[in-house]
Amino acid sequence: PLRRAWWKESSVYQIYPASFKSACSIVSKSRDGEDEIKGDIRGIISQVPYLSRLGVDIVWLSPILQSPQVDMGYDISDYLSIDRLYGTMEDHDELISALHARGMKYVMDLVVNHTSSEHAWFLDSRSSKTSPKRDWYFWRPARYSEETGERMPPNNWESAFSGSAWTWDDETQEYYLHLFAPEQPDLNWDNPEVREAVHDVVRFWLDRGVDGFRMDVINFISKTPGLPDADVIKPGFLQPGTQHFACGPHLHEYLRGLGTILRRYDAFSVGEMPGVFDTKEIIKAVGQDRGELAMVFQFEIVQMDGARDKGSKWYHRDFEPSELKRVVDKWNKFMIENAGWNAVFMENHDQGRTVSRYADESDEYRGKSAKMLAAHMALQSGTVFVYQGQELGQVNLPKDWGMEEYKDIEVLNHWKTVLEEYPDDLEMQEMFKKQYRLIGRDNARTPMQWDDNDETYGGFLSDTNRPRKGVKPWMRVHDDFKNWNAAKQVDDQNSPYHYWKRVLDLRRQYKNCFVYGDFEMLDMDHDCVVAYVRTDMAIETGTTSTTKTKCLVLTNFSGTETWWTVPSSATGIMIDEQTTKLKASAVVDDLRNYN
Numbered sequence: 186p187l188r189r190a191w192w193k194e195s196s197v198y199q200i201y202p203a204s205f206k207s208a209c210s211i212v213s214k215s216r217d218g219e220d221e222i223k224g225d226i227r228g229i230i231s232q233v234p235y236l237s238r239l240g241v242d243i244v245w246l247s248p249i250l251q252s253p254q255v256d257m258g259y260d261i262s263d264y265l266s267i268d269r270l271y272g273t274m275e276d277h278d279e280l281i282s283a284l285h286a287r288g289m290k291y292v293m294d295l296v297v298n299h300t301s302s303e304h305a306w307f308l309d310s311r312s313s314k315t316s317p318k319r320d321w322y323f324w325r326p327a328r329y330s331e332e333t334g335e336r337m338p339p340n341n342w343e344s345a346f347s348g349s350a351w352t353w354d355d356e357t358q359e360y361y362l363h364l365f366a367p368e369q370p371d372l373n374w375d376n377p378e379v380r381e382a383v384h385d386v387v388r389f390w391l392d393r394g395v396d397g398f399r400m401d402v403i404n405f406i407s408k409t410p411g412l413p414d415a416d417v418i419k420p421g422f423l424q425p426g427t428q429h430f431a432c433g434p435h436l437h438e439y440l441r442g443l444g445t446i447l448r449r450y451d452a453f454s455v456g457e458m459p460g461v462f463d464t465k466e467i468i469k470a471v472g473q474d475r476g477e478l479a480m481v482f483q484f485e486i487v488q489m490d491g492a493r494d495k496g497s498k499w500y501h502r503d504f505e506p507s508e509l510k511r512v513v514d515k516w517n518k519f520m521i522e523n524a525g526w527n528a529v530f531m532e533n534h535d536q537g538r539t540v541s542r543y544a545d546e547s548d549e550y551r552g553k554s555a556k557m558l559a560a561h562m563a564l565q566s567g568t569v570f571v572y573q574g575q576e577l578g579q580v581n582l583p584k585d586w587g588m589e590e591y592k593d594i595e596v597l598n599h600w601k602t603v604l605e606e607y608p609d610d611l612e613m614q615e616m617f618k619k620q621y622r623l624i625g626r627d628n629a630r631t632p633m634q635w636d637d638n639d640e641t642y643g644g645f646l647s648d649t650n651r652p653r654k655g656v657k658p659w660m661r662v663h664d665d666f667k668n669w670n671a672a673k674q675v676d677d678q679n680s681p682y683h684y685w686k687r688v689l690d691l692r693r694q695y696k697n698c699f700v701y702g703d704f705e706m707l708d709m710d711h712d713c714v715v716a717y718v719r720t721d722m723a724i725e726t727g728t729t730s731t732t733k734t735k736c737l738v739l740t741n742f743s744g745t746e747t748w749w750t751v752p753s754s755a756t757g758i759m760i761d762e763q764t765t766k767l768k769a770s771a772v773v774d775d776l777r778n779y780n
């Protein structure tokens with residue numbers, strides 16, 4: 186049976202520091218050399234009371250360590266210092282204390298599948314073939330084409346950011362591996378010195394008061410020995426190499442190494458694991474007696490609307506609520522039955538906003554959509570993750586967002602390949618643009634909308650510590666901040682913010698039901714009603730109460746009123762005991778009256 190744990194009973198709030206809040210107005214340079222402002226650690230400190238009132242227990246920050254920022258900090262050049270862009274070590278210590286003072290925990294982003302190409306380890310490694318750190322990364326000689334004699338990379342793996350996953354180094358005449366940008370070389374975890382070095386980093390931060398880690402692409406750290414070519418699933422030379430680096434042969438041994446340290450500190454852990462949908466594979470990492478991770482992000486939901494079978498997320502597939510049901514049912518049931526644990530999320534800094542993606546962002550339905558998605562997501566089994574702005578129903582990029590406004594390396598690189606491949610095919614270009622505006626990562630990265638103040642770009646800039654005139658936030662604030670902002674929603678009991686607050690509160694109040702309870706999805710084939718039942722589960726609670734709580738979570742993913750018959754297994758609970766017929770769209774708002 187499931188054991189209790191503090192991190193099972195917690196909810197997590199993810200902060201994307203660049204876009205959260207600026208207090209110090211630290212000026213940095215954009216790619217075009219212009220002055221710009223990003224959020225900073227002191228800005229986060231100033232909003233700790235806001236986070237505490239929302240009712241989240243853990244705060245996770247995307248990377249704030251020293252980095253050339255080629256991939257927004259997911260390219261770290263020094264694991265032991267804070268990037269000056271975000272503040273100082275003292276600011277960081279103060280943030281930890283501020284969170285702890287309010288009973289909250291602090292989780293750091295651990296990016297150790299790769300480093301920055303400017304990290305001292307890599308500089309050393311690339312300096313010569315005989316460097317003691319040569320083997321800390323993957324260096325391989327070139328292959329030569331039999332037909333043309335041309336120099337070719339050691340295998341056909343494609344980088345997540347387009348192009349080959351290998352870059353040629355002229356100096357030492359070998360290729361090195363990078364699953365992401367060339368500035369993000371992959372560490373060779375098969376080398377025990379690398380593992381030891383990462384363990385040192387982990388201990389360093391735990392000793393400084395960090396309560397745990399979100400581990401970036403942690404299932405990529407063990408590669409198939411020999412780094413063979415990937416199966417060909419699409420036209421051209423380059424292929425997704427996932428089969429040879431997602432959950433490789435030594436993954437669980439390496440995770441146990443990390444898990445051993447984490448357990449000593451009773452630390453939190455969530456591993457990011459793209460590219461695996463196999464429950465048997467995931468349970469190895471999160472099974473309660475495995476000694477590896479507390480939970481992982483698996484990507485089955487967030488990949489529903491991209492065409493995996495075509496080997497690219499940029500080919501669109503329509504989102505179907507019935508598929509969502511199948512996936513939610515699969516993971517909820519599986520973890521309960523197998524004593525594992527889910528990380529429940531639908532948004533983060535790499536995903537489109539859920540209101541735009543799965544529901545309706547029009548003024549009429551936006552608030553309703555945000556609440557509906559909150560109920561659907563946050564009453565599931567697992568630890569719930571809220572991404573900044575999700576609690577306000579923030580939406581995707583404005584309609585008039587031009588290609589030149591995108592910041593993200595993934596979209597920019599992909600767009601370059603589209604222009605090369607389809608220079609005259611406007612239809613094809615439009616199709617990709619549409620997909621960028623649906624699931625491109627920039628959608629999640631516009632500044633947090635705090636209030637309706639024009640001069641501070643919706644409260645993103647500090648009121649007392651303004652930058653020089655004309656210096657702007659690094660990304661355009663969404664034009665809708667006048668109507669959609671935190672200040673307004675905190676004042677409005679009917680807002681998505683308050684709805685989220687109540688849902689998180691429900692989880693706390695009815696732990697045996699929402700945290701540890703059973704899960705049953707109803708009416709699998711209905712095309713827009715998504716309904717599930719949570720029931721108290723037998724778990725050692727120390728209380729003597731014998732009444733069981735049972736709750737029906739009923740949501741309508743369509744814009745039309747829908748009549749739905751409550752199945753007999755779910756009648757008599759929560760809403761209206763007199764009737765078995767419910768108007769699903771009306772029920773969403775009823776959570777307000779749950780008392």
Ligand code: TEU
Pocket residue numbers: 256259260296345365401402457459498534535595
């Ligand atoms: O993301 C890993 C990942 O697989 C994807 O979600 C990624 O964002 C991309 O869209 C693949 O199509 C993690 C981080 O969350 C992301 O921000 C980093 O860029 C990436 O790793 C590399 O560190």
